[in-house]
Structures are given as C-alpha cells and as structure tokens.
Amino acid sequence: MKTWIKWMIAKIILIGILLGLLLYAKRDSTSVSIVIAMLTTFIVILFLRIKNPDKYKTDERLNKLYSRAVAWSWQITLLIVLFIFWFNYLELFVFTVDAIINTVFLTMIISLVIFRYFFMRKADIK
Amino acid sequence: MKTKIKELRAKYNLTQDDLAKKVGVRRETIVFLEKGKYNPSLQLAHDIAKVLKSKIDDIFIFKK
Numbered sequence: 001m002k003t004w005i006k007w008m009i010a011k012i013i014l015i016g017i018l019l020g021l022l023l024y025a026k027r028d029s030t031s032v033s034i035v036i037a038m039l040t041t042f043i044v045i046l047f048l049r050i051k052n053p054d055k056y057k058t059d060e061r062l063n064k065l066y067s068r069a070v071a072w073s074w075q076i077t078l079l080i081v082l083f084i085f086w087f088n089y090l091e092l093f094v095f096t097v098d099a100i101i102n103t104v105f106l107t108m109i110i111s112l113v114i115f116r117y118f119f120m121r122k123a124d125i126k
Numbered sequence: 127m128k129t130k131i132k133e134l135r136a137k138y139n140l141t142q143d144d145l146a147k148k149v150g151v152r153r154e155t156i157v158f159l160e161k162g163k164y165n166p167s168l169q170l171a172h173d174i175a176k177v178l179k180s181k182i183d184d185i186f187i188f189k190k
Binding site: 060 | 151152161163164165167169170
C-alpha cells in the first residue's frame with residue numbers, strides 16, 4: 001500500500017477518534033454538523049487522491065516548499081496568539097475560550113492555505 | 127546554475143515526464159531544473175546523473 005494512503009488512513013482514524021470524543025463530550029447539532037462536514041471533506045479528498053494519484057504526488061521540491069509554508073503559517077499563528085494574550089492581559093478585549101480556539105484554528109488553516117498557494121508557485125526557496 | 131538536462135534528455139529520447147518518473151519527482155520539478163531555477167538535493171542530482179548516464183559535474187554547471 002502506498003505511503004500516502006497509509007498516512008491518510010492513519011489521519012482519518014485519529015480524527016475519527018478525536019471527533020468521537022467530541023461527540024461524546026458535547027452532544028449537540030454543532031458537533032454533529034462539524035463531524036459530518038469533516039468526514040465528507042476527508043472522503044472527498046481520499047476519493048480525489050485515489051482517482052488522480054499523479055496530481056497529488058509530492059517530491060522533494062514540493063516537500064521543501066510545503067515545509068516553508070507550514071513554518072510561515074505557524075509564525076503568523078504565534079503572532080495572533082501573542083496579540084490575543086496582550087489584548088486579554090490589558091483588558092482591551094475579552095476573549096472566551098471558544099473564541100480563542102476558533103481564532104487559532106482558523107488562523108492556522110487559512111494562513112496555511114494562503115502560504116501554501118504562494119510558495120507552491122515558486123520554483124525554489126533559499 | 128545551468129543544466130544540460132534538456133540536451134541529455136533529447137539524446138536518450140526521454141520526455142520530461144519520463145525522466146520525472148524515473149527519478150521519482152514531478153514533471154514541474156524537471157522543468158524548473160532545466161531552467162536552472164531549482165537546486166536539487168545530492169540524491170536527486172545523483173539519480174538524474176544515473177538515468178542520463180553522465181556525471182553530476184557534467185550535468186549541473188555552477189557559475190561563479
């Protein structure tokens with residue numbers, strides 16, 4: 001079995017376990033909606049990867065560019081966390097735990113998508 | 127950096143896709159290598175040299 005398929009299955013199982021815990025902890029329509037949305041997304045991604053394996057194949061160049069994108073995404077997320085800390089400390093803005101988690105989560109995903117798009121268009125990085 | 131990948135590829139009747147599959151990279155990587163815009167790892171350079179039956183120094187030319 002190809003390596004990426006094994007990783008995909010492992011990720012799905014891990015996320016399934018985490019989502020199972022989430023559902024157990026908080027039984028409401030939001031949790032169920034999140035579970036359905038994420039499961040659907042993963043099934044679609046898996047289907048696309050199986051159907052077009054060459055399109056999603058990575059090599060050393062793409063791995064290098066993707067690592068740089070992840071690094072930048074983490075730096076932006078860290079900056080956002082820093083802002084949240086100081087806003088909270090100076091009582092400029094009151095954040096709930098849910099708001100912080102959602103902000104950090106969305107920042108990570110959106111910044112990763114943006115930086116990945118930016119870096120994947122480059123030939124190489126130094 | 128300049129490369130002679132294109133010339134050597136033509137010599138052995140290999141397309142960019144053929145070479146990419148032989149060395150285990152995407153076709154876009156070969157494109158960028160031929161243009162001299164991507165610096166390959168030593169492993170990749172060695173694999174390309176092996177496929178094109180040449181030495182690394184003969185394929186990748188670094189300008190000073």
